[in-house]
Amino acid sequence: MHTGLKIGAFAAALAVTFGTAYGVGQGVAPVVEDRPPASHDTHTEVSPEGGDGHGGHEATPAGGLQISEGGYTLDLRTPRVTAGKQSELRFAIRDDSGRAVTAYRREHEKELHLIVASRDLVTYRHLHPTRAADGTWSISVELPRAGGYRVFADFTPGKKGAENLTLGADLAASGPYEPKDMPSPASTASTDGYEVGLSGGLRPGKEGELKLTVSRNGRPVTDLQPYLGAYGHLVALRSGDLAYLHVHPNSTTKPGPDISFTATAPSSGTYRLFLDFKHEGTVHTAAFTVRAGQASAAEPTHDAGHGH
Structure with missing residues:
Protein backbone atom coordinates (compact mmCIF):
# COMPACT_ATOMS: atom_id res chain seq x y z
CA MET A 1 0.00 0.00 0.00
CA HIS A 2 1.15 3.52 -0.76
CA THR A 3 1.00 6.87 0.99
CA GLY A 4 -1.64 8.65 -1.01
CA LEU A 5 -3.77 6.70 -3.45
CA LYS A 6 -2.89 3.28 -4.88
CA ILE A 7 -4.88 2.12 -7.82
CA GLY A 8 -4.20 -0.62 -10.35
CA ALA A 9 -5.51 -1.25 -13.87
CA PHE A 10 -9.21 -1.24 -14.75
CA ALA A 11 -11.15 -4.29 -15.83
CA ALA A 12 -14.82 -5.26 -15.92
CA ALA A 13 -16.29 -6.64 -12.71
CA LEU A 14 -18.76 -9.49 -12.54
CA ALA A 15 -22.32 -8.53 -11.65
CA VAL A 16 -24.27 -10.65 -9.17
CA THR A 17 -28.03 -11.11 -9.48
CA PHE A 18 -30.11 -12.33 -6.56
CA GLY A 19 -33.61 -13.73 -6.09
CA THR A 20 -35.37 -14.19 -2.78
CA ALA A 21 -32.54 -16.50 -1.75
CA TYR A 22 -28.89 -16.62 -2.78
CA GLY A 23 -28.29 -20.26 -3.70
CA VAL A 24 -24.64 -21.26 -3.65
CA GLY A 25 -22.79 -24.26 -2.35
CA GLN A 26 -21.24 -24.37 1.09
CA GLY A 27 -17.64 -23.29 1.67
CA VAL A 28 -15.56 -20.96 3.77
CA ALA A 29 -14.99 -17.18 4.14
CA PRO A 30 -14.73 -13.81 5.98
CA VAL A 31 -16.42 -10.51 6.53
CA VAL A 32 -18.16 -8.27 8.97
CA GLU A 33 -21.53 -6.82 9.30
CA ASP A 34 -22.55 -3.20 9.39
CA ARG A 35 -25.88 -2.45 10.98
CA PRO A 36 -28.69 -2.17 8.42
CA PRO A 37 -28.72 1.34 6.91
CA ALA A 38 -31.77 3.39 6.11
CA SER A 39 -33.16 3.10 2.60
CA HIS A 40 -31.51 5.63 0.28
CA ASP A 41 -30.80 6.15 -3.39
CA THR A 42 -27.73 4.26 -4.56
CA HIS A 43 -27.42 5.63 -8.10
CA THR A 44 -24.17 7.18 -9.16
CA GLU A 45 -23.58 10.66 -10.46
CA VAL A 46 -23.66 11.17 -14.20
CA SER A 47 -20.27 12.18 -15.50
CA PRO A 48 -19.91 15.38 -17.52
CA GLU A 49 -19.07 13.27 -20.56
CA GLY A 50 -22.26 11.25 -20.10
CA GLY A 51 -22.91 7.77 -18.76
CA ASP A 52 -22.96 6.65 -15.14
CA GLY A 53 -19.37 7.55 -14.36
CA HIS A 54 -18.21 3.92 -14.39
CA GLY A 55 -17.72 3.32 -18.07
CA GLY A 56 -15.66 4.90 -20.81
CA HIS A 57 -12.64 7.04 -20.06
CA GLU A 58 -11.49 7.34 -16.46
CA ALA A 59 -9.30 10.15 -15.19
CA THR A 60 -7.23 7.62 -13.24
CA PRO A 61 -7.23 3.80 -13.66
CA ALA A 62 -9.16 1.95 -10.97
CA GLY A 63 -7.82 -0.99 -8.95
CA GLY A 64 -9.06 -4.27 -7.50
CA LEU A 65 -11.14 -5.20 -10.55
CA GLN A 66 -8.69 -7.74 -11.93
CA ILE A 67 -7.92 -11.18 -10.57
CA SER A 68 -4.55 -11.11 -12.39
CA GLU A 69 -2.13 -8.26 -12.94
CA GLY A 70 1.61 -7.78 -13.42
CA GLY A 71 2.26 -11.52 -13.60
CA TYR A 72 0.42 -12.32 -10.35
CA THR A 73 -2.96 -13.98 -9.76
CA LEU A 74 -5.24 -14.16 -6.74
CA ASP A 75 -6.18 -17.84 -6.31
CA LEU A 76 -9.22 -17.84 -4.01
CA ARG A 77 -9.53 -21.41 -2.72
CA THR A 78 -12.90 -20.84 -1.02
CA PRO A 79 -15.09 -18.85 -3.42
CA ARG A 80 -18.33 -20.03 -1.76
CA VAL A 81 -19.44 -19.98 1.87
CA THR A 82 -22.57 -20.27 3.98
CA ALA A 83 -23.73 -17.01 5.55
CA GLY A 84 -23.72 -16.87 9.35
CA LYS A 85 -21.24 -19.73 9.81
CA GLN A 86 -17.66 -19.44 11.02
CA SER A 87 -15.39 -20.53 8.20
CA GLU A 88 -11.79 -20.44 7.10
CA LEU A 89 -10.99 -18.33 4.08
CA ARG A 90 -8.01 -19.71 2.12
CA PHE A 91 -6.18 -18.23 -0.85
CA ALA A 92 -2.77 -17.88 -2.47
CA ILE A 93 -1.01 -15.35 -4.67
CA ARG A 94 0.53 -17.13 -7.68
CA ASP A 95 3.23 -15.86 -10.00
CA ASP A 96 3.22 -16.27 -13.77
CA SER A 97 4.68 -19.78 -13.42
CA GLY A 98 1.80 -20.87 -11.18
CA ARG A 99 3.90 -21.08 -8.00
CA ALA A 100 2.51 -19.66 -4.76
CA VAL A 101 4.38 -16.51 -3.71
CA THR A 102 6.18 -16.90 -0.37
CA ALA A 103 8.19 -13.66 -0.26
CA TYR A 104 6.51 -10.32 0.35
CA ARG A 105 7.62 -6.84 1.24
CA ARG A 106 6.15 -5.75 4.56
CA GLU A 107 4.12 -2.58 4.27
CA HIS A 108 2.39 -0.96 7.22
CA GLU A 109 3.57 -3.80 9.43
CA LYS A 110 1.97 -6.56 7.33
CA GLU A 111 2.92 -8.62 4.28
CA LEU A 112 -0.63 -8.55 2.94
CA HIS A 113 -3.82 -6.64 3.69
CA LEU A 114 -7.14 -8.33 2.92
CA ILE A 115 -10.32 -6.33 2.35
CA VAL A 116 -13.71 -8.05 2.14
CA ALA A 117 -16.79 -6.04 1.16
CA SER A 118 -20.33 -6.94 0.19
CA ARG A 119 -21.57 -5.87 -3.23
CA ASP A 120 -24.03 -3.48 -1.61
CA LEU A 121 -21.16 -1.94 0.44
CA VAL A 122 -23.04 -2.48 3.69
CA THR A 123 -20.57 -5.07 5.02
CA TYR A 124 -16.82 -4.39 5.21
CA ARG A 125 -13.69 -5.69 6.92
CA HIS A 126 -9.97 -5.01 6.82
CA LEU A 127 -8.32 -8.33 7.73
CA HIS A 128 -4.82 -9.72 8.19
CA PRO A 129 -4.59 -13.44 7.39
CA THR A 130 -1.73 -15.78 8.27
CA ARG A 131 0.63 -17.20 5.63
CA ALA A 132 1.81 -20.81 5.75
CA ALA A 133 5.25 -21.85 4.54
CA ASP A 134 3.79 -23.07 1.23
CA GLY A 135 2.36 -19.61 0.47
CA THR A 136 -1.26 -20.37 1.41
CA TRP A 137 -3.00 -17.58 3.32
CA SER A 138 -5.87 -18.31 5.73
CA ILE A 139 -8.10 -16.58 8.24
CA SER A 140 -11.18 -17.63 10.23
CA VAL A 141 -14.15 -15.39 9.48
CA GLU A 142 -17.92 -15.26 9.34
CA LEU A 143 -20.00 -13.73 6.55
CA PRO A 144 -23.01 -12.13 8.23
CA ARG A 145 -25.39 -12.04 5.26
CA ALA A 146 -26.07 -13.99 2.10
CA GLY A 147 -25.14 -12.42 -1.21
CA GLY A 148 -22.16 -11.40 -3.30
CA TYR A 149 -18.85 -10.18 -1.85
CA ARG A 150 -15.56 -8.97 -3.27
CA VAL A 151 -12.19 -10.00 -1.80
CA PHE A 152 -9.22 -7.66 -2.30
CA ALA A 153 -5.60 -8.67 -1.68
CA ASP A 154 -3.33 -5.62 -1.27
CA PHE A 155 0.38 -6.59 -1.29
CA THR A 156 3.85 -6.03 -2.73
CA PRO A 157 5.80 -9.12 -3.85
CA GLY A 158 9.27 -9.52 -2.36
CA LYS A 159 10.86 -9.68 -5.81
CA LYS A 160 13.26 -6.80 -6.44
CA GLY A 161 11.55 -3.94 -8.25
CA ALA A 162 8.05 -5.35 -7.73
CA GLU A 163 5.23 -2.84 -7.39
CA ASN A 164 2.30 -2.80 -5.02
CA LEU A 165 -0.76 -4.61 -6.41
CA THR A 166 -4.41 -4.94 -5.49
CA LEU A 167 -6.07 -8.04 -6.92
CA GLY A 168 -9.77 -8.84 -6.55
CA ALA A 169 -11.93 -11.98 -6.68
CA ASP A 170 -15.63 -12.68 -6.16
CA LEU A 171 -16.92 -14.51 -3.11
CA ALA A 172 -20.49 -15.79 -2.61
CA ALA A 173 -22.43 -16.61 0.57
CA SER A 174 -25.53 -18.80 0.47
CA GLY A 175 -28.69 -18.22 2.47
CA PRO A 176 -31.85 -16.06 2.43
CA TYR A 177 -30.92 -12.84 0.66
CA GLU A 178 -32.21 -9.50 1.95
CA PRO A 179 -31.08 -6.54 -0.14
CA LYS A 180 -29.81 -3.45 1.67
CA ASP A 181 -29.55 0.10 0.40
CA MET A 182 -26.36 2.07 0.78
CA PRO A 183 -26.71 5.17 3.00
CA SER A 184 -26.84 8.52 1.24
CA PRO A 185 -23.92 11.00 1.43
CA ALA A 186 -23.28 12.33 4.93
CA SER A 187 -20.73 14.40 6.82
Whole structure:
Protein backbone atom coordinates (compact mmCIF):
# COMPACT_ATOMS: atom_id res chain seq x y z
CA MET A 1 0.00 0.00 0.00
CA HIS A 2 1.15 3.52 -0.76
CA THR A 3 1.00 6.87 0.99
CA GLY A 4 -1.64 8.65 -1.01
CA LEU A 5 -3.77 6.70 -3.45
CA LYS A 6 -2.89 3.28 -4.88
CA ILE A 7 -4.88 2.12 -7.82
CA GLY A 8 -4.20 -0.62 -10.35
CA ALA A 9 -5.51 -1.25 -13.87
CA PHE A 10 -9.21 -1.24 -14.75
CA ALA A 11 -11.15 -4.29 -15.83
CA ALA A 12 -14.82 -5.26 -15.92
CA ALA A 13 -16.29 -6.64 -12.71
CA LEU A 14 -18.76 -9.49 -12.54
CA ALA A 15 -22.32 -8.53 -11.65
CA VAL A 16 -24.27 -10.65 -9.17
CA THR A 17 -28.03 -11.11 -9.48
CA PHE A 18 -30.11 -12.33 -6.56
CA GLY A 19 -33.61 -13.73 -6.09
CA THR A 20 -35.37 -14.19 -2.78
CA ALA A 21 -32.54 -16.50 -1.75
CA TYR A 22 -28.89 -16.62 -2.78
CA GLY A 23 -28.29 -20.26 -3.70
CA VAL A 24 -24.64 -21.26 -3.65
CA GLY A 25 -22.79 -24.26 -2.35
CA GLN A 26 -21.24 -24.37 1.09
CA GLY A 27 -17.64 -23.29 1.67
CA VAL A 28 -15.56 -20.96 3.77
CA ALA A 29 -14.99 -17.18 4.14
CA PRO A 30 -14.73 -13.81 5.98
CA VAL A 31 -16.42 -10.51 6.53
CA VAL A 32 -18.16 -8.27 8.97
CA GLU A 33 -21.53 -6.82 9.30
CA ASP A 34 -22.55 -3.20 9.39
CA ARG A 35 -25.88 -2.45 10.98
CA PRO A 36 -28.69 -2.17 8.42
CA PRO A 37 -28.72 1.34 6.91
CA ALA A 38 -31.77 3.39 6.11
CA SER A 39 -33.16 3.10 2.60
CA HIS A 40 -31.51 5.63 0.28
CA ASP A 41 -30.80 6.15 -3.39
CA THR A 42 -27.73 4.26 -4.56
CA HIS A 43 -27.42 5.63 -8.10
CA THR A 44 -24.17 7.18 -9.16
CA GLU A 45 -23.58 10.66 -10.46
CA VAL A 46 -23.66 11.17 -14.20
CA SER A 47 -20.27 12.18 -15.50
CA PRO A 48 -19.91 15.38 -17.52
CA GLU A 49 -19.07 13.27 -20.56
CA GLY A 50 -22.26 11.25 -20.10
CA GLY A 51 -22.91 7.77 -18.76
CA ASP A 52 -22.96 6.65 -15.14
CA GLY A 53 -19.37 7.55 -14.36
CA HIS A 54 -18.21 3.92 -14.39
CA GLY A 55 -17.72 3.32 -18.07
CA GLY A 56 -15.66 4.90 -20.81
CA HIS A 57 -12.64 7.04 -20.06
CA GLU A 58 -11.49 7.34 -16.46
CA ALA A 59 -9.30 10.15 -15.19
CA THR A 60 -7.23 7.62 -13.24
CA PRO A 61 -7.23 3.80 -13.66
CA ALA A 62 -9.16 1.95 -10.97
CA GLY A 63 -7.82 -0.99 -8.95
CA GLY A 64 -9.06 -4.27 -7.50
CA LEU A 65 -11.14 -5.20 -10.55
CA GLN A 66 -8.69 -7.74 -11.93
CA ILE A 67 -7.92 -11.18 -10.57
CA SER A 68 -4.55 -11.11 -12.39
CA GLU A 69 -2.13 -8.26 -12.94
CA GLY A 70 1.61 -7.78 -13.42
CA GLY A 71 2.26 -11.52 -13.60
CA TYR A 72 0.42 -12.32 -10.35
CA THR A 73 -2.96 -13.98 -9.76
CA LEU A 74 -5.24 -14.16 -6.74
CA ASP A 75 -6.18 -17.84 -6.31
CA LEU A 76 -9.22 -17.84 -4.01
CA ARG A 77 -9.53 -21.41 -2.72
CA THR A 78 -12.90 -20.84 -1.02
CA PRO A 79 -15.09 -18.85 -3.42
CA ARG A 80 -18.33 -20.03 -1.76
CA VAL A 81 -19.44 -19.98 1.87
CA THR A 82 -22.57 -20.27 3.98
CA ALA A 83 -23.73 -17.01 5.55
CA GLY A 84 -23.72 -16.87 9.35
CA LYS A 85 -21.24 -19.73 9.81
CA GLN A 86 -17.66 -19.44 11.02
CA SER A 87 -15.39 -20.53 8.20
CA GLU A 88 -11.79 -20.44 7.10
CA LEU A 89 -10.99 -18.33 4.08
CA ARG A 90 -8.01 -19.71 2.12
CA PHE A 91 -6.18 -18.23 -0.85
CA ALA A 92 -2.77 -17.88 -2.47
CA ILE A 93 -1.01 -15.35 -4.67
CA ARG A 94 0.53 -17.13 -7.68
CA ASP A 95 3.23 -15.86 -10.00
CA ASP A 96 3.22 -16.27 -13.77
CA SER A 97 4.68 -19.78 -13.42
CA GLY A 98 1.80 -20.87 -11.18
CA ARG A 99 3.90 -21.08 -8.00
CA ALA A 100 2.51 -19.66 -4.76
CA VAL A 101 4.38 -16.51 -3.71
CA THR A 102 6.18 -16.90 -0.37
CA ALA A 103 8.19 -13.66 -0.26
CA TYR A 104 6.51 -10.32 0.35
CA ARG A 105 7.62 -6.84 1.24
CA ARG A 106 6.15 -5.75 4.56
CA GLU A 107 4.12 -2.58 4.27
CA HIS A 108 2.39 -0.96 7.22
CA GLU A 109 3.57 -3.80 9.43
CA LYS A 110 1.97 -6.56 7.33
CA GLU A 111 2.92 -8.62 4.28
CA LEU A 112 -0.63 -8.55 2.94
CA HIS A 113 -3.82 -6.64 3.69
CA LEU A 114 -7.14 -8.33 2.92
CA ILE A 115 -10.32 -6.33 2.35
CA VAL A 116 -13.71 -8.05 2.14
CA ALA A 117 -16.79 -6.04 1.16
CA SER A 118 -20.33 -6.94 0.19
CA ARG A 119 -21.57 -5.87 -3.23
CA ASP A 120 -24.03 -3.48 -1.61
CA LEU A 121 -21.16 -1.94 0.44
CA VAL A 122 -23.04 -2.48 3.69
CA THR A 123 -20.57 -5.07 5.02
CA TYR A 124 -16.82 -4.39 5.21
CA ARG A 125 -13.69 -5.69 6.92
CA HIS A 126 -9.97 -5.01 6.82
CA LEU A 127 -8.32 -8.33 7.73
CA HIS A 128 -4.82 -9.72 8.19
CA PRO A 129 -4.59 -13.44 7.39
CA THR A 130 -1.73 -15.78 8.27
CA ARG A 131 0.63 -17.20 5.63
CA ALA A 132 1.81 -20.81 5.75
CA ALA A 133 5.25 -21.85 4.54
CA ASP A 134 3.79 -23.07 1.23
CA GLY A 135 2.36 -19.61 0.47
CA THR A 136 -1.26 -20.37 1.41
CA TRP A 137 -3.00 -17.58 3.32
CA SER A 138 -5.87 -18.31 5.73
CA ILE A 139 -8.10 -16.58 8.24
CA SER A 140 -11.18 -17.63 10.23
CA VAL A 141 -14.15 -15.39 9.48
CA GLU A 142 -17.92 -15.26 9.34
CA LEU A 143 -20.00 -13.73 6.55
CA PRO A 144 -23.01 -12.13 8.23
CA ARG A 145 -25.39 -12.04 5.26
CA ALA A 146 -26.07 -13.99 2.10
CA GLY A 147 -25.14 -12.42 -1.21
CA GLY A 148 -22.16 -11.40 -3.30
CA TYR A 149 -18.85 -10.18 -1.85
CA ARG A 150 -15.56 -8.97 -3.27
CA VAL A 151 -12.19 -10.00 -1.80
CA PHE A 152 -9.22 -7.66 -2.30
CA ALA A 153 -5.60 -8.67 -1.68
CA ASP A 154 -3.33 -5.62 -1.27
CA PHE A 155 0.38 -6.59 -1.29
CA THR A 156 3.85 -6.03 -2.73
CA PRO A 157 5.80 -9.12 -3.85
CA GLY A 158 9.27 -9.52 -2.36
CA LYS A 159 10.86 -9.68 -5.81
CA LYS A 160 13.26 -6.80 -6.44
CA GLY A 161 11.55 -3.94 -8.25
CA ALA A 162 8.05 -5.35 -7.73
CA GLU A 163 5.23 -2.84 -7.39
CA ASN A 164 2.30 -2.80 -5.02
CA LEU A 165 -0.76 -4.61 -6.41
CA THR A 166 -4.41 -4.94 -5.49
CA LEU A 167 -6.07 -8.04 -6.92
CA GLY A 168 -9.77 -8.84 -6.55
CA ALA A 169 -11.93 -11.98 -6.68
CA ASP A 170 -15.63 -12.68 -6.16
CA LEU A 171 -16.92 -14.51 -3.11
CA ALA A 172 -20.49 -15.79 -2.61
CA ALA A 173 -22.43 -16.61 0.57
CA SER A 174 -25.53 -18.80 0.47
CA GLY A 175 -28.69 -18.22 2.47
CA PRO A 176 -31.85 -16.06 2.43
CA TYR A 177 -30.92 -12.84 0.66
CA GLU A 178 -32.21 -9.50 1.95
CA PRO A 179 -31.08 -6.54 -0.14
CA LYS A 180 -29.81 -3.45 1.67
CA ASP A 181 -29.55 0.10 0.40
CA MET A 182 -26.36 2.07 0.78
CA PRO A 183 -26.71 5.17 3.00
CA SER A 184 -26.84 8.52 1.24
CA PRO A 185 -23.92 11.00 1.43
CA ALA A 186 -23.28 12.33 4.93
CA SER A 187 -20.73 14.40 6.82
CA THR A 188 -20.88 12.41 10.08
CA ALA A 189 -20.85 8.74 11.03
CA SER A 190 -21.32 6.96 14.36
CA THR A 191 -19.45 3.82 15.37
CA ASP A 192 -19.04 2.15 18.78
CA GLY A 193 -19.88 5.37 20.65
CA TYR A 194 -17.57 7.55 18.53
CA GLU A 195 -18.59 10.33 16.16
CA VAL A 196 -16.47 10.92 13.08
CA GLY A 197 -16.86 14.03 10.95
CA LEU A 198 -15.86 14.26 7.30
CA SER A 199 -14.85 17.40 5.42
CA GLY A 200 -13.58 17.68 1.88
CA GLY A 201 -14.47 15.36 -0.95
CA LEU A 202 -13.32 13.17 -3.81
CA ARG A 203 -12.60 14.78 -7.17
CA PRO A 204 -12.36 12.83 -10.43
CA GLY A 205 -8.82 12.97 -11.77
CA LYS A 206 -7.65 15.55 -9.22
CA GLU A 207 -6.10 15.29 -5.79
CA GLY A 208 -8.34 16.35 -2.95
CA GLU A 209 -8.04 16.41 0.82
CA LEU A 210 -10.29 14.32 3.02
CA LYS A 211 -10.17 15.29 6.69
CA LEU A 212 -11.78 13.06 9.30
CA THR A 213 -12.26 14.25 12.87
CA VAL A 214 -12.81 11.76 15.71
CA SER A 215 -14.74 12.63 18.88
CA ARG A 216 -16.47 10.80 21.73
CA ASN A 217 -19.17 12.15 24.02
CA GLY A 218 -18.82 15.52 22.33
CA ARG A 219 -15.09 15.78 23.04
CA PRO A 220 -12.24 15.55 20.51
CA VAL A 221 -10.18 12.37 20.75
CA THR A 222 -6.55 13.52 21.00
CA ASP A 223 -4.93 10.23 22.00
CA LEU A 224 -5.47 7.99 18.98
CA GLN A 225 -3.10 5.03 18.88
CA PRO A 226 -1.00 3.94 15.90
CA TYR A 227 -2.64 1.17 13.91
CA LEU A 228 -0.39 -0.55 11.36
CA GLY A 229 2.04 2.33 11.73
CA ALA A 230 -0.46 5.16 11.21
CA TYR A 231 -3.23 6.96 13.08
CA GLY A 232 -5.77 6.02 10.47
CA HIS A 233 -6.30 3.97 7.31
CA LEU A 234 -8.84 4.77 4.64
CA VAL A 235 -10.25 2.53 1.90
CA ALA A 236 -12.64 3.78 -0.78
CA LEU A 237 -14.80 1.49 -2.93
CA ARG A 238 -16.81 2.67 -5.91
CA SER A 239 -20.46 1.70 -5.96
CA GLY A 240 -21.39 -0.67 -8.75
CA ASP A 241 -18.11 -2.29 -9.79
CA LEU A 242 -16.30 -1.93 -6.41
CA ALA A 243 -13.20 -0.27 -7.86
CA TYR A 244 -10.67 -0.07 -5.03
CA LEU A 245 -8.77 2.93 -3.70
CA HIS A 246 -6.47 2.71 -0.68
CA VAL A 247 -5.15 5.86 0.94
CA HIS A 248 -3.09 6.63 4.02
CA PRO A 249 -2.80 9.73 6.17
CA ASN A 250 -0.81 12.78 5.21
CA SER A 251 2.24 13.42 7.38
CA THR A 252 1.21 14.34 10.90
CA THR A 253 2.61 13.92 14.39
CA LYS A 254 -0.64 14.59 16.21
CA PRO A 255 -2.67 11.58 17.47
CA GLY A 256 -5.99 13.18 16.62
CA PRO A 257 -8.60 14.40 16.53
CA ASP A 258 -7.95 15.13 12.83
CA ILE A 259 -6.68 12.59 10.31
CA SER A 260 -5.95 14.01 6.87
CA PHE A 261 -5.76 12.07 3.59
CA THR A 262 -5.06 12.93 -0.03
CA ALA A 263 -6.99 10.95 -2.63
CA THR A 264 -7.90 11.03 -6.30
CA ALA A 265 -11.10 9.42 -7.58
CA PRO A 266 -10.66 7.44 -10.83
CA SER A 267 -14.02 8.70 -12.13
CA SER A 268 -17.21 10.43 -11.14
CA GLY A 269 -19.66 8.25 -9.23
CA THR A 270 -20.68 7.21 -5.73
CA TYR A 271 -18.04 5.87 -3.34
CA ARG A 272 -18.09 4.33 0.11
CA LEU A 273 -15.27 5.39 2.46
CA PHE A 274 -14.16 3.18 5.35
CA LEU A 275 -11.92 4.68 8.05
CA ASP A 276 -10.08 2.41 10.51
CA PHE A 277 -8.74 4.06 13.66
CA LYS A 278 -7.49 2.74 17.00
CA HIS A 279 -8.33 4.07 20.45
CA GLU A 280 -7.91 2.52 23.88
CA GLY A 281 -6.66 -0.72 22.38
CA THR A 282 -9.55 -1.31 19.96
CA VAL A 283 -9.79 -0.70 16.21
CA HIS A 284 -13.01 0.95 15.06
CA THR A 285 -14.44 1.47 11.57
CA ALA A 286 -16.49 4.47 10.44
CA ALA A 287 -18.12 4.54 6.99
CA PHE A 288 -19.27 7.38 4.71
CA THR A 289 -20.94 7.64 1.33
CA VAL A 290 -19.58 10.37 -0.95
CA ARG A 291 -20.03 11.37 -4.57
CA ALA A 292 -16.92 12.30 -6.50
CA GLY A 293 -17.03 15.98 -7.38
CA GLN A 294 -19.42 16.88 -4.58
CA ALA A 295 -18.84 17.97 -1.00
CA SER A 296 -20.13 15.75 1.78
CA ALA A 297 -23.77 16.10 2.73
CA ALA A 298 -24.82 17.13 6.20
CA GLU A 299 -27.03 14.26 7.29
CA PRO A 300 -25.86 11.54 9.71
CA THR A 301 -25.42 7.89 8.75
CA HIS A 302 -26.21 4.81 10.77
CA ASP A 303 -23.51 2.89 12.63
CA ALA A 304 -20.95 1.80 10.08
CA GLY A 305 -18.61 -0.57 11.80
CA HIS A 306 -17.49 -2.42 14.90
CA GLY A 307 -14.18 -2.90 16.63
CA HIS A 308 -11.77 -5.36 15.02
